[in-house]
Each structure stands twice: as C-alpha cells, then as structure tokens.
Amino acid sequence: MSSVPSAQKAAPAKKNKIRLFGREYQTNEVLVSILFIVPTLAFMVFTFILPVIDVVELSFTNFNLKTRTLNYIKLDNYKYLLGEEDFWKSLLNTVKYSAMKLTLDTALALFLAVLLDKNIKGKKFFRSSFFAPVVVPMVASSLIWIWFYDPNVGPFNQILGWLGLPGSQWLYHESSALWSILLFSLWKGVGYNVILFLSGLQNIPDSYTEAAKLDGASEWKLFWKVKFPLLRPITSFVIMMGIINSFKVFAEFNVMTPDGGPLGSTKLIVSYIYELAFTNGRMGRACACALMLFALIFVLTQFQSLVGAHKTVDID
Numbered sequence: 200m201s202s203v204p205s206a207q208k209a210a211p212a213k214k215n216k217i218r219l220f221g222r223e224y225q226t227n228e229v230l231v232s233i234l235f236i237v238p239t240l241a242f243m244v245f246t247f248i249l250p251v252i253d254v255v256e257l258s259f260t261n262f263n264l265k266t267r268t269l270n271y272i273k274l275d276n277y278k279y280l281l282g283e284e285d286f287w288k289s290l291l292n293t294v295k296y297s298a299m300k301l302t303l304d305t306a307l308a309l310f311l312a313v314l315l316d317k318n319i320k321g322k323k324f325f326r327s328s329f330f331a332p333v334v335v336p337m338v339a340s341s342l343i344w345i346w347f348y349d350p351n352v353g354p355f356n357q358i359l360g361w362l363g364l365p366g367s368q369w370l371y372h373e374s375s376a377l378w379s380i381l382l383f384s385l386w387k388g389v390g391y392n393v394i395l396f397l398s399g400l401q402n403i404p405d406s407y408t409e410a411a412k413l414d415g416a417s418e419w420k421l422f423w424k425v426k427f428p429l430l431r432p433i434t435s436f437v438i439m440m441g442i443i444n445s446f447k448v449f450a451e452f453n454v455m456t457p458d459g460g461p462l463g464s465t466k467l468i469v470s471y472i473y474e475l476a477f478t479n480g481r482m483g484r485a486c487a488c489a490l491m492l493f494a495l496i497f498v499l500t501q502f503q504s505l506v507g508a509h510k511t512v513d514i515d
Contacts, residue, residue, distance in 0.1 A: 276487035297445035308392030
C-alpha cells in the first residue's frame with residue numbers, strides 16, 4: 200500500500216524534467232536558460248550574422264551608393280582588386296606597419312614589464328605613466344601629436360635643433376610619415392601590453408625563480424629559461440591581438456594624415472576600404488576588400504595559434 204503513493208509522487212517529478220544531450224534538466228531551469236539566451240542570440244543575429252551575410256552577398260555585386268544600382272557580377276570585384284595598384288600599395292603599407300608595430304610593441308612592452316617587476320623606487324608612478332596614454336582618446340592624442348610633429352613650431356624639431364641634428368618633415372614627407380605614426384602608436388598602446396606582461400611576471404611562483412637562483416642561474420638565464428617560457432600564453436595573446444589591431448588600424452591615420460598622406464604613403468587597407476565605400480560609393484568592391492582583409496587576418500591568427508600551441512621550450 201505504501202509503494203503506490205510513492206510511485207504517484209515520483210511520476211510528477213519525472214514530468215518536470217527534460218532530457219537534452221544525454222542529460223536530464225529541470226524544466227524551469229531550461230526555460231530560464233532559454234529566457235537569457237534568446238536575447239543574446241537575437242542580438243548576435245542582427246548585429247553580426249546578418250551583416251556578415253549581407254557583406255558576403257554585396258561582394259558579388261556592383262552595388263553603388265551613388266547610383267543605387269545593384270547587379271550580380273560574380274568574382275569581378277575580387278579580380279578588380281587583385282589588379283588594382285592602390286590595393287597592393289595599401290596592403291604593403293599595412294604589412295610594413297603591422298610587422299614593425301608588432302615587433303617593437305611586443306619587445307618594448309616585455310622589456311618595460313621586466314624592469315617594472317623589479318624593486319625600484321617609484322614603481323607605481325612608472326606603471327601609471329606607461330598606462331596613461333592608453334586611456335587618452337585616440338583623436339585627442341592624435342591632434343596633440345600633429346602639433347608635436349609640426350616642422351616649424353613642433354617640439355620634436357626643436358629638440359633635434361638643440362642637439363645639433365637636422366629637423367624632419369615627419370608627417371609631411373612620404374619617407375617619414377608612416378614611421379612617424381608608428382612612433383605615436385607605440386607611445387599610445389605599449390602601456391596595455393606592459394600591464395599584461397607585468398601581471399604574468401607577478402603570477403610566476405617564487406619557488407621557480409628561487410630554485411633557478413640556487414642552481415646558479417644568472418639574471419639573463421633566469422629570464423630566458425624560466426620566466427619567458429612561462430609567459431608564453433600571454434605572449435601569444437599579445438601577438439594575436441597585435442595582429443588584429445594593427446591590420447584594422449584607422450583612426451590615427453585618418454586624423455594625422457588624411458587622404459592617405461603624402462603620395463599615399465600612409466594609406467592602409469582599412470583606409471582603402473573606407474575610400475571605396477564612402478568616397479567612391481563602390482560598396483561591392485569595399486565589401487570584397489573587407490572579406491579579403493578578414494581572410495588575411497584569420498589566416499595569420501590561426502597560424503600564430505598553431506605555432507604557439509606546438510612550440511616547446513626547454514626550461515631545464
């Protein structure tokens with residue numbers, strides 16, 4: 200007699216469960232999860248997935264913002280870009296800038312982080328000083344550096360004059376414009392990577408460094424054989440984000456050297472896409488160029504991830 204009521208009580212409990220992916224969940228938990236997931240999915244669909252689909256579709260058309268004409272032309276946009284001199288010049292400028300920015304930014308940030316990891320006076324002040332440019336608005340800092348680079352009244356040329364060195368045209372000559380913006384970008388962004396490397400250095404257990412010192416390791420060997428291998432995850436993250444950010448840089452170039460700078464020396468691939476879309480009105484070509492940029496960044500980041508995942512370092 201007592202088993203019947205217990206079975207009747209168990210039946211409703213079973214009905215309140217849903218089986219998903221081989222596991223049972225309470226119905227109310229599933230409903231609450233759906234309630235939270237659906238708005239996020241809807242946001243992603245309307246702000247990311249649908250725009251990406253639209254970009255892919257437009258890349259196969261000759262859609263013109265000025266004439267509002269749209270015809271499917273298959274791969275003609277991609278063929279046009281591959282044969283366009285401005286495309287290759289902007290891509291070459293982007294690769295040069297990205298390679299130098301990534302190399303110098305990573306090396307300088309790691310060097311500064313190692314120095315700030317030591318017991319030195321004013322450590323907190325230096326940390327704040329290096330990170331301060333990161334929080335300054337990009338447009339405001341770009342305008343300030345335009346004055347720094349002014350060949351006539353800018354402080355950089357005045358300092359060179361005091362040192363007995365010839366002045367430079369900085370942003371106003373094709374041979375120095377790209378590297379002038381690179382210098383500004385290093386000042387603007389190195390502090391963020393310094394904080395990342397510094398957090399990694401401070402999370403290394405003291406037992407590792409103490410054991411290495413007991414074995415007679417020098418400061419250089421301690422860094423190269425112990426600390427640097429343990430910083431590999433952070434280094435991989437810094438390099439990956441550096442690749443992405445340097446290939447899609449736009450604001451400082453557009454503010455400091457509008458219209459691609461002297462003789463197009465600072466026209467990057469994102470500036471070229473902007474010119475195609477909003478200056479020339481060739482939205483189809485701009486979408487095709489954007490997809491090619493996406494493919495390039497995707498390949499580079501995936502290659503970097505594979506290299507970082509399979510790289511082994513001997514720390515014995």
